[in-house]
Amino acid sequence: MLSTTPDRAAAATGTPSRPRPSRRRVSTSRWVLRLVALAYVGLLVALPVGLVLWRTVDQGAAAFVDAISGPEAIAAFRLTAIVAGSAVLVNTVFGVGAALLLARYRFRGRALLDLAIDLPISVSPIIVGLALVLAFGWTTGWFGPALQNAGLQVIFATPGMVLATAFVSLPLVVREVLPVLNETGLEQDQAARSLGANAVQRFVRITLPTIRWALAYGVVLSIARTLGEFGAVRVVSGNVGGQTQTVTLLVDERAEQFEPGAYQLSVVLIAVAALCIVVISLLRPHGKDG
């Protein structure tokens, strides 16, 4: 997460001392590069997102309020909050634990765990959803019937959606926290031990403050990722309006059936994502001290 800082510093100090090529060539290549980059980002990102925003504004404030305050929309917002919140919580706890395990202990299967953590990022969410149905499906799944008998429905219910969302965002916290732990090493922890601190005291007083910015960064990334999750959730949720429909699923349904509200709901998701990006960029410079 710090990779941009040295570059920026190098650019700031290095550029003036470097011998300047002729002005004309610099400005030509600079203009071409600038044009290409802007056109690329413009066509790919700004234009489509802008169109969504424009459609929303075009349809007016009343349509916006209607779209986000209907019973299905409110149920979807609530479910998204529950699913994303639980998944982020689970991944934060797991992420910190796994990072500590990988950074501080050598054990059998360590390399395997390290690899497995990255798997969810590379596997398509649809496949994640199908795999979860296979494992937890209530009639055919491996654990499904047993859990069903115990009164817990996983697939086509909130637990399954939390699992699917947690799965796809699994590496985000681990991969932020692990490098910081590796870089910090064990000495501070050992010093705290020799001063009488037990495991809990060391975690709260030493480890947590050390990783706090990386952890916050990982959590914000996870929030952004979990709010937008669609594929895996679609497979495991059953997509029942008002019951197992998250905001992304609702947007999909509204758009497919040419019902109003898709753009307005999208704008809410875009706004939250934009907020996450702002928070991340605010956290970045702090990463240096922490």
Next chain:
Amino acid sequence: MGIEARAITKRFGAFVALDEVNLTVASGQLTALLGPSGGGKSTLLRIIGGLEEADSGSVVIDGVEVSGIPPQRRNVGFVFQHYAAFKHLSVYRNVAFGLEIRKRGKAEIRQRVTELLELVHLEQFADRMPSQLSGGQRQRMALARALAVEPKVLLLDEPFGALDTKVRKELRDWLRRLHDEVHVTTVFVTHDQEEALEVSDSLVVINAGRIEQVGSPNELYDHPANEFVMGFLGPVTRLGEHLVRPHDIEVLTADSTGAVPATVRRLARVGFQVRAELHTAGAQATNGDPDSVPDAAEFDTAVQLTRGQADALDLQVGSRVWLRPSQHASVLAAR
């Protein structure tokens, strides 16, 4: 009392870091563990502190068997080579850490931390963060932090190893004076013989997982038990069948009983000293072939002289002289 390590063995895979090591450290003394890196001295220190567990053997601190007791309940102070400062806490909070863990009262903590910061001359830096301190200041902070909990023993692992030469010298003088004031049983690890000779009351030379010799710095310097200890504590040269320190060789201009004839091959002046490299009669060429004539640059004995001595003897390259160990020289038979 003090520290007793009994038959400590520690392996890392196939590598034997410590091989049945027995060591007694007297209470209140400043003891140095000296040896080359990888010799096992840091491992022994970490086992005493509980940061590493021995495969076999036991550690007794102040009469209490501590093997199996985790470091947080051993009441030892530990100082690391790279300071291990708590980076997110101020100097004051770093020193207060152990007392806060022990849930001492605010007023008591304030008083004790202030005292300690004065002791290590950091009173005006209390509110700084460790990143705003120099290396030497950080290490003094780490010492104050370790002393805050009134440990039974203070363990220092290459405490000055990461500092530059000038700060090292200042800090080791300061450590000596600090120990004279505080009198806590202290063990420090170093690979720097000068540091060990200068600071310690007692010296333990460790090599390849074994203790080579234990004694006062002067004892070890003057009466090394073997070639390794002699070589590790100072310069060694060969004189005929013996190993001698280069400054313990007398240079004579005439034959005398027990003296070995030699030819000066090279003279080098280093400041106020002169180093003479000589070839003794009867010495073999370094290629081991008794018949080959040693070439002109070869020498087998080095002698350290003051400039005055060298001038008085009128030494020149090619001069013929006689060498013998001086009266109080430490001499070992060469293998």
